[in-house]
Amino acid sequence: MADLAKVAGVSKITVSRALSDSPLVNRETRERLQQLAHELGYKLNVSARNLRLRRSHTVAVIVEMKPSHDRTMFDPYPLVLLGGISQELTAHGYSVLLTTRQGATAAAVQAADGLILLGQGSRQDAVRRFDKLGLPMVVWGAPGDEHVVVGSDNRQGGDAVAEHFVRLGRRHPVFVGNPNHPEIFERLTGFVDALAAHGIKPLLIRRDEFTLASGMDAMHSLMDRGVPFDAVFACSDLLAMGAIRALNQLGRSVPGDVSVVGYDDMPLAASFLPPLSSVRQDWQEGGTLLARKVLAMINDEPEQSETLPVELIVRET
């Protein structure tokens, strides 16, 4: 910038002002300097600006990146979340610094203006650790603690599926999933509560993985035990698909004998045979909201937790 100033025969502060479109400089000078900067290939030194402004215009997104047998950040869905975040932040001139929990000790995170935590659901300890950084922070997940949390309404999801089953006259529903995960616990809670209102108590089949194989396995163990059931609420679409396949193999028809509902409404769900009923979450919108809240907090506006509605998509199962 100093060089630019010398070449143009003005002071560097004038260059600075010109390049940031300050109305303080004459329009003519401003345009001349911008033109010159462009010609000379001038590149702003962002570190210097960050130092002076005490802002990095960067938000750190911290994801859980465990190996893939559990629900991880690298499932397709949570990633749409990241897409929403990125889009919203970019639109406001902010950048996304992507980190894992391990990488979060790296220096760059401390330079961030704010923090978004994804997929930390079950680790309150991690959340608290990042809270200590004293940065504006928003967490994706189930509400209920002292932080600003954005999440989709898992309880409502469970509730909707319960009502759906009841309407269909199902009396012996099963829930498949891992209730240790806070978000899934919410689904279970909504499910159980809504059913209780109709005097029904569902069965819980605990399965930790979100795979097709796990869904099949769940149905097999259920049939082996000889427990009667006529509806399955699986907390992921893959689990649901596995369940349907196993049920067919075992001679039970879907949806004739058993109704099945999945969760997430992945694109494949609609083209599954038979087309899978599922609960849809708007991840993109969730990402946008997360981003909006951090930005607001960075600008010292108070924010609070918020829950996004979900939608039960009834297809043929």
Added chain:
Amino acid sequence: MADLAKVAGVSKITVSRALSDSPLVNRETRERLQQLAHELGYKLNVSARNLRLRRSHTVAVIVEMKPSHDRTMFDPYPLVLLGGISQELTAHGYSVLLTTRQGATAAAVQAADGLILLGQGSRQDAVRRFDKLGLPMVVWGAPGDEHVVVGSDNRQGGDAVAEHFVRLGRRHPVFVGNPNHPEIFERLTGFVDALAAHGIKPLLIRRDEFTLASGMDAMHSLMDRGVPFDAVFACSDLLAMGAIRALNQLGRSVPGDVSVVGYDDMPLAASFLPPLSSVRQDWQEGGTLLARKVLAMINDEPEQSETLPVELIVRET
């Protein structure tokens, strides 16, 4: 840091040295200062350090984030790439700045020490634009231009499938996909060349989307035209699955009448019915390699393009 120095009764440069474990300061002093820094909750100002060191220890990863009908960054696979990158960079004290092409004009990208481009396959213009930044840059994709490119060996993939079909005695293979995409063009080239050696000329069915529906559609149009064929090489697993489903509906058995091979070997491929044969790429390794190369280039070591082997997984189709 100045405050720390005052409290400890030393100069700030001594504090700086102590905190960076410099051997220049007495061990006793060093430990005392580190302890003190911890107690006072001192946080290094990363912008200041970046400014002084002229390094941000940050690598910008620029992804393509189009809406989801085409192959995008938010497919599960390319994301494993991101996982590999992130892991490798983190291990070397670098952070990942995630941006889209649109967001890349944002200031923070200019502060990066290096650039990784993902999913820019078909847009050489974009690649060139980023090259102008003058930063060390590595591109994921098909080799052949003037940049350092890392990619999996798509040509070998096509080749392997061709040989596989020939071994099975297939004489009328079809390729389904969009050859405008450079990586897919490579697959086609490998496929065509290997078949030519056996005097076989495959049919090309151009399909731009990577969906199940698109795969089904391709088979329908093929049957409508009455063209004879006995093997299908689809350039994604979803396309392959769609093809298989359509073929079954149309009364042709897989693999009896028609052999089908997909690409990517997504987890679902193994549990598809029948289990899908597919070409597997090691995305994780690709990410690691991308990261390693940028890091090397950042340290002024010369680097060149590299191609990763792929593996044909033969299952039942």
Added chain:
DNA sequence: TCCGTGCATGATATCGATATCATACGCAAC
């Protein structure tokens, strides 16, 4: 003529770290 006002520009300090060169001291060797 003098003053106030508005506009365009400049001088200087500052953000918080690190590199470079300088200094102070103790101790051994001549």
Added chain:
DNA sequence: GTTGCGTATGATATCGATATCATGCACGGA
């Protein structure tokens, strides 16, 4: 006693931008 060397610490300049306060100048009104 002086020289030389190694160790521990400090003074100062510097990275490249922006905020604050100051300055120069033209112009209109009293």
